[in-house]
Amino acid sequence: xxxxxxxxxxxxxxxxxxxxxxxxxxxxxxxxxxxxxxxxxxxxxxxxxxxxxxxxxxxxxxxxxxxxxxxxxxxxxxxxxxxxxxxxxxxxxxxxxxxxxxxxxxxxxxxxxxxxxxxxxxxxxxxxxxxxxxxxxxxxxxxxxxxxxxxxxxxxxxxxxxxxxxxxxxxxxxxxxxxxxxxxxxxxxxxxxxxxxxxxxxxxxxxxxxxxxxxxxxxxxxxxxxxxxxxxxxxxxxxxxxxxxxxxxxxxxxxxxxxxxxxxxxxxxxxxxxxxxxxxxxxxxxxxxxxxxxxxxxxxxxxxxxxxxxxxxxxxxxxxxxxxxxxxxxxxxxxxxxxxxxxxxxxxxxxxxxxxxxxxxxxxxxxxxxxxxxxxxxxxxx
Numbered sequence: 217x218x219x220x221x222x223x224x225x226x227x228x229x230x231x232x233x234x235x236x237x238x239x240x241x242x243x244x245x246x247x248x249x250x251x252x253x254x255x256x257x258x259x260x261x262x263x264x265x266x267x268x269x270x271x272x273x274x275x276x277x278x279x280x281x282x283x284x285x286x287x288x289x290x291x292x293x294x295x296x297x298x299x300x301x302x303x304x305x306x307x308x309x310x311x312x313x314x315x316x317x318x319x320x321x322x323x324x325x326x327x328x329x330x331x332x333x334x335x336x337x338x339x340x341x342x343x344x345x346x347x348x349x350x351x352x353x354x355x356x357x358x359x360x361x362x363x364x365x366x367x368x369x370x371x372x373x374x375x376x377x378x379x380x381x382x383x384x385x386x387x388x389x390x391x392x393x394x395x396x397x398x399x400x401x402x403x404x405x406x407x408x409x410x411x412x413x414x415x416x417x418x419x420x421x422x423x424x425x426x427x428x429x430x431x432x433x434x435x436x437x438x439x440x441x442x443x444x445x446x447x448x449x450x451x452x453x454x455x456x457x458x459x460x461x462x463x464x465x466x467x468x469x470x471x472x473x474x475x476x477x478x479x480x481x482x483x484x485x486x487x488x489x490x491x492x493x494x495x496x497x498x499x500x501x502x503x504x505x506x507x508x509x510x511x512x513x514x515x516x517x518x519x520x521x522x523x524x525x526x527x528x529x530x531x532x533x534x535x536x537x538x539x540x541x542x543x544x545x546x547x548x549x550x551x552x553x554x555x556x557x558x559x560x561x562x563x564x565x566x567x568x569x570x571x572x573x574x575x576x577x578x579x580x581x582x583x584x585x586x587x588x589x590x591x592x593x594x595x596x597x598x
Contacts, residue, residue: 271308271310273306273308273309274597275305275307275598276372276597277301277304277372278372278595278596279300279595280299280378280591280593281299282378284297284587300326302326304323304327307319316344318342318345319342319345321340322337323336340393341359342357343358343359351404352399353401354399354400358395358432359393359395359398360391361393361412361443362398362412362443363388364390364497365484365495367388367390372596373561373566376532376569377534377569378557378591378593381520382536382553383497383536386516387515387516388499389426393432394412394414394415395414395415397414398412399411405450408446409447410443411443412442412443413441414441414442415435415441416430416437416463417429417466417478418466418470419467420470423506428466436468439463439465439468439469441463443460444459444461445460453487453489454486456484456485457483457484458482458483459482459483460479461478461480462478462479463478463479475505479502480499481500482497482499483497483499484497485497492524493520493522493524494520495519495520495521497517497518498517498518499516499517500513500515501513510541510543510549511540511543513543514541516536516538518535529558529560530558531557532557532558532559533554533556534555535554537552538550549579550579551575553575554573554576555571555574556571556572557569557570565597565598566595566596567594568592569594570591571591573589575588
């Protein structure tokens, strides 16, 4: 009603009322301008009356049950099966303007944190994002490193398997966040790239990649890292991406540790058609300085095939080859992991999962049954 009144007033007050010669087109332009101003006024009044109108909330969580087996020859069944509220995560965002926004992610792992408790409370993301142009963005703060598939998209309803795959736990290592700045550009036709300068890992004299995450918690920052990614999604159903990261010293130039440079290269291809999705992924770290170990090369590869029968049911099989001591062709630590399972989506954002995982070792002295498991889980996002 208010809009009609304004338009009527515009017609009555317009030069057309006094000068019949004015064109209908000019009058229409004035009406459109006034209507736009009215809509803007309505939005401003709405934002003023609702201070939370620019706030966005979300989150996800998952609970797992793991049943383990162990060959009697090596000591019988593993002592404990396990049920775990693996993680609960909340997202909070705020739009300062149409071009400047804030995003954060807070996670509680394993239900309880504190002295002697298994869990942690973690700030995984907290950054400002600015649309610098129509097709470029700048992130500043604490963000997920642009590497792999799961590291940036890991809500449980988006992937198969109760647990995240081993490649993206031990080699990537998801979930992996750092602090710094990242510039992203959409080149059109499905081609994008990201370039990030950020904090780095700190192995503190060790060799395990996952243990090197500092999580931006009073993180040593004597040496930083740089990551670049290029991605192509220009063909329906196809996702191609490759990332490279370089760190000058994964021991952060700490006194008493050796300087060890590191380079990570990751690439993956995923194609979906008629319910079938095929995924191939490879990742490899090359280090220079792990003297007296076979850890200078750590690598993994993954092959996954899934079929989505309908909106509710999907099945998958996955094979991984993991070698975290690959230098010199060492096979003593090489693992072959096979996982089969099913996802049931109650609704698109709530999923029940079940899988069977078989872990074999090339080293005949290892217990091939020690890490075999049957897993159940439920996950959600909102």
